[in-house]
Amino acid sequence: MVGEKTPLCITIPVMELFWQHPPGILHELHQNIKGFWL
Numbered sequence: 001m002v003g004e005k006t007p008l009c010i011t012i013p014v015m016e017l018f019w020q021h022p023p024g025i026l027h028e029l030h031q032n033i034k035g036f037w038l
Contacts, residue, residue, distance in 0.1 A: 018026075
């Protein structure tokens with residue numbers, strides 16, 4: 001399958017980018033989760 005052997009040199013920076021700068025929907029979800037637990 002395509003993507004099954006994606007180079008780590010591509011995968012890791014992308015994952016770090018999403019982790020540090022999540023898309024709006026993930027950011028809202030994260031805020032909702034924090035609000036739920038607080």
